[in-house]
Amino acid sequence: MPRILDAAARDRAVIDAAWQVIAREGITALTVRRVAAQAGLAPSSLRYTFPSQAVVREKAIIAVSEHLSGRVAALPAGLTGRAWARAALLELLPLDQQRRLEMEVFLAFGMAALADETLQPLWNATDAVVRDVCARAIEAAKGEAAGGEAGPHLDRLHALVDGLAFHLLVRPDQQDGWAQTVIDRELDSLL
Amino acid sequence: MPRILDAAARDRAVIDAAWQVIAREGITALTVRRVAAQAGLAPSSLRYTFPSQAVVREKAIIAVSEHLSGRVAALPAGLTGRAWARAALLELLPLDQQRRLEMEVFLAFGMAALADETLQPLWNATDAVVRDVCARAIEAAKGEAAGGEAGPHLDRLHALVDGLAFHLLVRPDQQDGWAQTVIDRELDSLL
DNA sequence: TTCTTTTCCGTACGACTGTGCGACTAAAGG
DNA sequence: CCTTTAGTCGCACAGTCGTACGGAAAAGAA
Secondary structure, three states: OOOOOOHHHHHHHHHHHHHHHHHHHOHHHOOHHHHHHHHOOOHHHHHHHOOOHHHHHHHHHHHHHHHHHHHHHOOOOOOOHHHHHHHHHHOOOOOOHHHHHHHHHHHHHHHHHHHOHHHHHHHHHHHHHHHHHHHHHHHHHHOOOOOOOOHHHHHHHHHHHHHHHHHHHHOOOOOOOHHHHHHHHHHHHOO | OOOOOOHHHHHHHHHHHHHHHHHHHOHHHOOHHHHHHHHOOOHHHHHHHOOOHHHHHHHHHHHHHHHHHHHHHOOOOOOOHHHHHHHHHHOOOOOOHHHHHHHHHHHHHHHHHHHOOOOHHHHHHHHHHHHHHHHHHHHHHHOOOOOOOOHHHHHHHHHHHHHHHHHHHHOOOOOOOHHHHHHHHHHHHOO
């Protein structure tokens, strides 16, 4: 067995290349050849671990949900209650380059999934991660006295978070603290 | 001068075809050949009035802003204050097939414009229409006593409207009055 | 009728796409 | 040394893309 390939590292490199291509050229440009070029591979080499374009798409969107839930799980253990809610929700917004990349891929696939039903289960799973973070943020912010009808609050917060993410991507000429302020007011309104 | 072409009717037909293609197959499939087929034209005939793919894209996104502002302007004249604000904001949500089509095209171009800077001025103009409707809704809901700092409220409402639109597209399995309820609560919170 | 102008469309070209296939290379076991 | 095997990659095929070009068709003007 020669030249053992670190499959996980290869996956990470290719997925990162796919994200870069999506962010720079749009999801239309997510082609085997472009991803391979971005990753520094020959297209035929890329196909050794990603046998088809569909696999590239699938792993790229799955990686978004893994990154999101991983980052929320890695929040400082000391955070509780409203502080945790605030920090968790901010992990869902494109407030730095890394989060911007993730949200760009997330929303691009969300629109793509509208027309490509093979993408829907994967994207819905990622969407469910976001929704779950929102739900836990509501619980945390409300304190122990939770329960009741979380439906309207959750729908509203979830829509607001995705709307904020979209606006931060598409209208980056905002002053810095804007989105945080909106989140803070939303948390206030929960009480 | 033979066979006089109704340029406006042709434009409408082609733009509608482009919208249908985007809604059914995604913005990746917005090709000259597919739009022509959807419009019942030969690709070469389409190019007589739409000389390039870029023109198709441009007219398709411009038409969104025209439809949106036209529909808001056509609201019953009797509506004022909060009732007008509610009705105007609901025109920005995909609550029927026509509005769904418009918002699907609007958001698809919004993501596409992230990677195609030639699309940005046109999409920003459409975004400005949405934002203007939000601003006027805030004024109307607040009553005559307007002025002051509309900034945070506007940013928040605008993000909420686009987030609601996105969620209605992508998670259509909601009970009916959900989005209206969210809008009503948002209008309440303005007072 | 013939002309003239507008509209339509068939055809072709080069570029790019996803994918299949087979040859090649490099390293570990014998 | 040779063999085996995981990994790399060149090449080719068929399909689609945007676009250019030139001729056919249609209808009012003469």
